[in-house]
Amino acid sequence: MDFKDSDTIPGPRTEDRLPHTAEAAVKIVIAGGFGVGKTTMVGSVSEIKPLTTEETMTQAGIGVDDNYGSPSKTATTVAMDFGRISITDQLVLYLFGTPGQERFWFLWNGLFEGALGAVVLVDTRRLEVSFDVMGRLEERGVPFVVAVNSFPDAPRYPLSELRTALDLAEEIPIMECDVRRRASSRDVLMTLMRFLHSLAMTGALT
Amino acid sequence: MTPPQRQRRLPAQDPSGRPPVERAPVPGNPTGNPERLFVIGGEAGGERADIDLVTLIVARTEPPASATPEQAALLRLCVAPLSVAELSAYLSLPFSVVTVLLTEMLAAELVQARAPIVRQKVADRSLLEAVMHGLQRL
Numbered sequence A: 001m002d003f004k005d006s007d008t009i010p011g012p013r014t015e016d017r018l019p020h021t022a023e024a025a026v027k028i029v030i031a032g033g034f035g036v037g038k039t040t041m042v043g044s045v046s047e048i049k050p051l052t053t054e055e056t057m058t059q060a061g062i063g064v065d066d067n068y069g070s071p072s073k074t075a076t077t078v079a080m081d082f083g084r085i086s087i088t089d090q091l092v093l094y095l096f097g098t099p100g101q102e103r104f105w106f107l108w109n110g111l112f113e114g115a116l117g118a119v120v121l122v123d124t125r126r127l128e129v130s131f132d133v134m135g136r137l138e139e140r141g142v143p144f145v146v147a148v149n150s151f152p153d154a155p156r157y158p159l160s161e162l163r164t165a166l167d168l169a170e171e172i173p174i175m176e177c178d179v180r181r182r183a184s185s186r187d188v189l190m191t192l193m194r195f196l197h198s199l200a201m202t203g204a205l206t
Numbered sequence B: 001m002t003p004p005q006r007q008r009r010l011p012a013q014d015p016s017g018r019p020p021v022e023r024a025p026v027p028g029n030p031t032g033n034p035e036r037l038f039v040i041g042g043e044a045g046g047e048r049a050d051i052d053l054v055t056l057i058v059a060r061t062e063p064p065a066s067a068t069p070e071q072a073a074l075l076r077l078c079v080a081p082l083s084v085a086e087l088s089a090y091l092s093l094p095f096s097v098v099t100v101l102l103t104e105m106l107a108a109e110l111v112q113a114r115a116p117i118v119r120q121k122v123a124d125r126s127l128l129e130a131v132m133h134g135l136q137r138l
């Protein structure tokens, strides 16, 4: 980016500006394997055209070359889509779809920390691609619900069978959805919020 | 057909309350020799303000004559509140770079930061209810 031309950086459209009264934001993470519909879900409920934020990460092999500042590191750019929903004039909700490379999800500073909760999208053709993220959310005490994004050629299982296969704790909601439809994506988010509310009522939220 | 079977994991019992250290497997390294992954600029020194992806940033002034081009661009973007994620997107700069930029600008009182509401052990029910009401209007 050429910052000499900073006047020309396209910012938010006037109608996409938040009111000055916006005082705090909350976030929800949409997680799941490649192609399960995360970007589609963010886009179907967002009030702004989804945007992309990036992070640059480096990797270095321990034991191969562990000198500080050694030049053997390779930089990787990781991109993540997100959208926004204004809740009130004071409160804004952001939705983040996890980036493509799964091993970066939990290294992205602040992505899951502080999120109200997560939606794990699953595709019954490749159920196992979501196993690892569910385990990591459990380890970190990030509450989540499971949404089965129904693709036409995907095998269909009764939700009770999927619940067993995913070894979901009985209180964790699981539902079917079509993330291309705003109402369906909204229902998934409402299910997550009701679940978080029930955890708050029982004081079980960690 | 039977779906593949997962096994539930338990919350990590770390008294510090910090999340477990991430170890990503090295491709082509079946011995599991861990690979270090970290955010550029995130390792060495330098005070970093506590900035989240959804911290809202608001300009406190017009860009002063002394502002760098990056600072001026950022100040123009956040004449109205804007999240750090949105700043990163519009500036085409990585999140960590925007964080460094904002740390300086907060110290220089060029911008104001409005902290996000984060997940709490005991959740604020009225907050959750507000979000539900907002979603219902979608």
Ligand SMILES: Nc1nc2c(ncn2[C@@H]2O[C@H](COP(=O)(O)OP(=O)(O)O)[C@@H](O)[C@H]2O)c(=O)[nH]1
Pocket: A032, A033, A034, A035, A036, A037, A038, A039, A040, A041, A097, A149, A150, A151, A152, A177, A178, A179, A180
């Ligand atoms: N038939 C069908 N296609 C979908 C659905 N959700 C997403 N897709 C398509 O699947 C592809 C991958 O979706 P995307 O949102 O990019 O997945 P991501 O990798 O998780 O972000 C896109 O071409 C979508 O249009 C769905 O519910 N039904």
Ligand SMILES: [Mg+2]
Pocket: A038, A039, A040, A081, A097
């Ligand atoms: Mg995507």
